[in-house]
Amino acid sequence: MSGATIEHQFADLGDxxxxxxSAGAGDPLVLLHGWPQTWYEWRHVLPGLAKHYxxxxxxxxxxxxxxxxxxxxxxxxxxxxxxxxxxxxxxxxRFFLVGHDWGGPTAFALAGAHRxxxxxxxxxxxxxxxxxxxxxxxxxxxxxxxxxxxxDLPEALIQGRERLYLSWFFRNYTYxxxxxxxTDIDEYVRTYAQLGxxxxxxxxxxxxxxxxxxxxxxxxxxxxxMPVLALGGxxxxxxxxxxxxxxxxxAEHVEGGVIEDCGHFMPEEQPGPLLEQLLAxxxxxx
Amino acid sequence: xxxxxxxxxxxxxxxxxxxxxxQGDPVLLLHGWPQTWYEWRQVIALLASRHRxxxxxxxxxxxxxxxxxxxxxxxxxxxxxxxxxxxxxxxRYHLVGHDWGGPVAYALAxxxxGAVRTLTTIDVTMPGDGSDFSRGGQRWHHGLHREPxxxMERLTEGRERLYLGYLIRLxxxxxxxIGEQDLxxxxxxxxxxxxxxxxxxxxxAIPQDVAANEANRxxxxxxMPVLALGGxxxxxxxxxxxxxxxxxxxxxxxxxxxESGHFVPEEQPGWLAERLxxxxxxxxx
Numbered sequence: 001m002s003g004a005t006i007e008h009q010f011a012d013l014g015d016x017x018x019x020x021x022s023a024g025a026g027d028p029l030v031l032l033h034g035w036p037q038t039w040y041e042w043r044h045v046l047p048g049l050a051k052h053y054x055x056x057x058x059x060x061x062x063x064x065x066x067x068x069x070x071x072x073x074x075x076x077x078x079x080x081x082x083x084x085x086x087x088x089x090x091x092x093x094r095f096f097l098v099g100h101d102w103g104g105p106t107a108f109a110l111a112g113a114h115r116x117x118x119x120x121x122x123x124x125x126x127x128x129x130x131x132x133x134x135x136x137x138x139x140x141x142x143x144x145x146x147x148x149x150x151x152d153l154p155e156a157l158i159q160g161r162e163r164l165y166l167s168w169f170f171r172n173y174t175y176x177x178x179x180x181x182x183t184d185i186d187e188y189v190r191t192y193a194q195l196g197x198x199x200x201x202x203x204x205x206x207x208x209x210x211x212x213x214x215x216x217x218x219x220x221x222x223x224x225x226m227p228v229l230a231l232g233g234x235x236x237x238x239x240x241x242x243x244x245x246x247x248x249x250x251a252e253h254v255e256g257g258v259i260e261d262c263g264h265f266m267p268e269e270q271p272g273p274l275l276e277q278l279l280a281x282x283x284x285x286x
Numbered sequence: 287x288x289x290x291x292x293x294x295x296x297x298x299x300x301x302x303x304x305x306x307x308x309q310g311d312p313v314l315l316l317h318g319w320p321q322t323w324y325e326w327r328q329v330i331a332l333l334a335s336r337h338r339x340x341x342x343x344x345x346x347x348x349x350x351x352x353x354x355x356x357x358x359x360x361x362x363x364x365x366x367x368x369x370x371x372x373x374x375x376x377x378r379y380h381l382v383g384h385d386w387g388g389p390v391a392y393a394l395a396x397x398x399x400g401a402v403r404t405l406t407t408i409d410v411t412m413p414g415d416g417s418d419f420s421r422g423g424q425r426w427h428h429g430l431h432r433e434p435x436x437x438m439e440r441l442t443e444g445r446e447r448l449y450l451g452y453l454i455r456l457x458x459x460x461x462x463x464i465g466e467q468d469l470x471x472x473x474x475x476x477x478x479x480x481x482x483x484x485x486x487x488x489x490x491a492i493p494q495d496v497a498a499n500e501a502n503r504x505x506x507x508x509x510m511p512v513l514a515l516g517g518x519x520x521x522x523x524x525x526x527x528x529x530x531x532x533x534x535x536x537x538x539x540x541x542x543x544x545e546s547g548h549f550v551p552e553e554q555p556g557w558l559a560e561r562l563x564x565x566x567x568x569x570x571x
Contacts, residue, residue, distance in 0.1 A: 143423060143429025143430050143433075146424070146429075147426050150426065152452070156445065157445060158441070161441060164441070168433075171435070172435070
């Protein structure tokens, strides 16, 4: 993380306290992480972005060092947390936005609710629930979706074995399993092993039907009009062109494709090519 | 209640535990996952006055040994064919399979069509019947059980009873049918070293089973009478088993079991014993 001074701060929003890191100066650029991760997944791209932008990367509701409320894990509510952080707490009116994994649907919900505030939107290796494609779980290939939605069982099986479970995804969903080192896994497990963090993570999956309904409502007001960059990993569990296809169903102006030699964990597997794509895309909107 | 005989058959690469009881036309009862011969205890008691019942623990499960490999259903069926022919010297029998015991029973009927008088499958569909065996991920435990690196072995270690109990309850209509002591008996077997692994291997062999059954289907359908039952209540598969068997056999009767989920032999033992007795009586030697 050479070059960028990363500041850690907390925003008390009432029903939730968000931990967020920020670095750099300039137009605001917001990075939303996925599961089973935290703001930390952005560590490699953050310094490069911070040379040009004021970068803000929160831990989403329930995850990382943010607080873990009992409810509110539908992406509209999670997105509204981020909106309150940016708009109410930091006084930011307009920003660039990036979302990976569950950060993607969260970013979509945020962009759909505040269409003028989000200048450009990048979606990384995730499909948008409610995009008209009934099956974001790839016919059960992504069994963890259904498993995570099953009540109580995953909590009971994962309890005390958080590292084992998380590591399995880091090893199997990457094309380069060495992209996320044992020390990095330590950092993810540090927060996911805390009481309530697995529950909160599972709640993101359990809210997916709500997300579908909400996004279908959003889309009745029309597709997103801001430019969208959609990127998928082209190897392993990367979603390949599915990201672009999904985004085209929910937004008017979509560009993108795949990042080569990359699985699902794009910001850590291919930070260089990703940074290049993000800088080029957001430069077009400054 | 007739006496249960527990015996072991050493078949070389596997040692099968099996229970037998009663006298009369022989019936082979094949259990499913996450169960053992024990799921048949009530059905055995109800049929033992009329039939000789054989209920083995299939390869890797119950008190049978747990070989490293051979969990495709054709291999599991060959164990049972040898048990009946070489060890027990029973040339013809009625065959009943529940859950994974169903695809094993089908594989056995394909292998030894002359030995199987009637075939009954209970609340299970056949891999390779032309449909998606895991129902587009709806049966999420299929995907989970099949994952590499022993993910599920490691997640369920020391928590076998919790996992088995959860799934049994999830798929039961009459949730008290399998009591705490019954669950103890299943957990006793599955918690042994290799017990969970062997069970998951039944799922990991699905691609092999699909390929084998597609080839079987291309060679023609089974000709013996087939009864395909599905639980008609919560957790049961309704008429899906009948639909599935019609792709595999020419002479299929499909029925649903009232007020039963997936665990028909324990949720509706009386109904099942009566239905089987009627089927067997219609197809006496």
